Amino acid sequence: MERRSNRLAAFNSLSKRCELIHTKSANEERIAVALAAAKTPAAKLLRPIIIIGAGGITRDGHLPAYQKAGFPVCALVDVDRQKAENLAARFRVPFATNSLEEALKASPRQCVFDLAVPASALLSILRAIPDGAAVLMQKPMGESLLEAQAILAVCREKGLTAAVNFQLRYAPVMLLAKELCRADLLGTVHDMEIQVNVYMPWELWSFLATAPRLEILYHSIHYIDLVRAWFGEPAGVYAKTVRSPRTPELAATKSVVVFDYGDWKRVYLATNHSHDFGPEMQRSFVQWEGTEGAIHATMGVNLNYPQGQSDSLKFSAGREWRTLPVGGNWFPDAFIGSMGALQAFLEGTMRELPNSVDHAIQTMRVVEAAYVSSERGGVPMSVTESST
Numbered sequence: 001m002e003r004r005s006n007r008l009a010a011f012n013s014l015s016k017r018c019e020l021i022h023t024k025s026a027n028e029e030r031i032a033v034a035l036a037a038a039k040t041p042a043a044k045l046l047r048p049i050i051i052i053g054a055g056g057i058t059r060d061g062h063l064p065a066y067q068k069a070g071f072p073v074c075a076l077v078d079v080d081r082q083k084a085e086n087l088a089a090r091f092r093v094p095f096a097t098n099s100l101e102e103a104l105k106a107s108p109r110q111c112v113f114d115l116a117v118p119a120s121a122l123l124s125i126l127r128a129i130p131d132g133a134a135v136l137m138q139k140p141m142g143e144s145l146l147e148a149q150a151i152l153a154v155c156r157e158k159g160l161t162a163a164v165n166f167q168l169r170y171a172p173v174m175l176l177a178k179e180l181c182r183a184d185l186l187g188t189v190h191d192m193e194i195q196v197n198v199y200m201p202w203e204l205w206s207f208l209a210t211a212p213r214l215e216i217l218y219h220s221i222h223y224i225d226l227v228r229a230w231f232g233e234p235a236g237v238y239a240k241t242v243r244s245p246r247t248p249e250l251a252a253t254k255s256v257v258v259f260d261y262g263d264w265k266r267v268y269l270a271t272n273h274s275h276d277f278g279p280e281m282q283r284s285f286v287q288w289e290g291t292e293g294a295i296h297a298t299m300g301v302n303l304n305y306p307q308g309q310s311d312s313l314k315f316s317a318g319r320e321w322r323t324l325p326v327g328g329n330w331f332p333d334a335f336i337g338s339m340g341a342l343q344a345f346l347e348g349t350m351r352e353l354p355n356s357v358d359h360a361i362q363t364m365r366v367v368e369a370a371y372v373s374s375e376r377g378g379v380p381m382s383v384t385e386s387s388t
Contacts, residue, residue, distance in 0.1 A: 027185060027317055034179035035324065040170055040336050041350055043343035046071055047134065048108050052100065052125060053116035054078035054087045056204055057138065060306065061167075062116055063091040065335035071343075074111065075103040100128055112136060112342065116165075118207045119143045119217075126154050126162075135162040136342050139225075140217050141360050145368035148361055155357050163342045163353055164360035166225040170337020172328040173297045173311040174226065177288065180295060180315060181230075187292030192230060192267045194223045197283040198302045200273035202250055214251040215271060216241050216370050223269045224370070225363045226286070227259055229354070231267065233362060234259040239370035240378075244274040257370050279304060293317040301331045 049066065051058055054076055066073055073093050078084035081098035088096035095106045113129050115122060115137040122137055129135060135155070141164045142148040155162040168174060181189060200219075202208055208218065216224075216239070227234075241255040253274060259267040275282060284302035288295045294316045300309035311329045314321045327333075344350040353359070 030183040030185050031180070031315070031324065034176065034183045034185070037182070038172065038176040038179045038327070040172070040175065040333070041341040041344045043340065043347040043349060045347055046343055047110055047112045047346060048072045048074040049114050049339070050075045050077065050103050050107055050111045051093075051114045051116060052077045053138070054080070054084045054096075055116065058116045059087060059090075061332050061335045062114060062339075063087070063093075065332035066339065067091055068332065069336040069340065071336075071339060074107045077103045100125075104130070110134075112339070112346075114339070119147070120207075122151055123147070123154060126151065126158070126160070129158070129160070131158045131160075133158075133160055134342060134346055135160050136165055136339055137162065138165050139360075140164075140221050140367070141357065141364050143211075143213065143217065145364050148364040152357050152361050161342075161346060161353075162357045163338070163345075163355045164357060164363075165335070165338045166222065166355050166360060166363065167334035167338040168222040168226050168299075168330060169229045169334075169354070170341065171299075171311065171330040171334035173299070173313050173326045173330070174286075174334075175337070176313055176324065176326060177286070177295050177297050178230075180293075181288070181290075185293045185315070185317065186288060186290030186295065189230070189288055189290045190265050191289035192227065192265075192286070194226075194269035194271075194286050195283045196223075196269075196271040196273070196299075196302055197275045197281065198273060198305065199276040199282070200253070200302070200305055202247060202253065202273070204306065209249065211251055213371065215253045215255045215273065216257070216367055219273070220255055220257065220269055220271055221363065221367055223271075223286075224257070224366050225355075225360075227267055227269075228363055228366065230288075231259070231261050231265070234261055234267075234366065236260040237366060237369045237373055238378075239373040241371070241374045244272075246274040246276065252374075255370075255374075259366075296321070299330055301329065 075095040076084045076088045076093045084096040097103050112134045119140050119142050142151050238258040241252040244253045254272045256270045261267055282303050284299045286297045296314045298312045300311045303309045311326050313324050313326050315324055345353040
């Protein structure tokens, strides 16, 4: 009887080992599929690009990305002509000017207009762009939901094929995370947390000095859009955005936003851009947990900004984590994805434009809801007081 029991135990142990080996093998195959599928959208026939705005985001994001991808930039426009000419010379853009009209005359027909300007300037530029044109505009889509609705109306009135540059969803690390999920390596995703605890030199963007809304509108909006890309529209949000004594001249630069996706998902973001105590405790990551696996994605650009660090991704299907190769960084590679998606949509190789203005307006609605929640505040403690 004892021998039979020992044999049964040995058989069960062997079966479990075989099952574990089979699971690991299946996971390896799925990981390989995900790695191969994590590619940015691309078009075969590229339209030339007119960039409007020669600021830091164009210098650090748009132009390096387009140069790397081989996207043809035919003109660079800025109110400061000298600034446009200097940046154009650096990236070998053939024409620079302070006049959109001059840029149109010097460029081929059917260009894509890439608007890298403050949100307050979007409406006036959109009205000046030719009807029926293709446009990629820098986020946010206006400084408020009201402005976003006006931008949407102008785009529809002029027949523009318009998208908003919510490029984080196209960062190589985020594309890989999504493909790992599609490969069913996570199971049912029930948790997504975004933490950013860094020091951000806001003085690099002079227009933000007078912005009434700052952190959520100009930074966390990326994470809000990423959350929507994963889970769709939340039932609601709870939020608080606050100012920092390190930057008393600025609007709020620290935020917490909790997304309501029901009782079985925890989804939130927490940001602090005032952590000026060295790199050791700085954090910049997105983490997903599912019933079968988990992903930890580091967004290196926020760490030691603007020098930044490399993005990275770790995956776990058990007790151990492994690092998977990531083919690039948020800056500049994600900008290849947002422009590539628009170009592929124009070409017809993509049937849907995920960052179109019709989708982007939903991100703006969540942003607005977060500000409304922050202004209204939480449940006052007085409601817990006894009525007697």
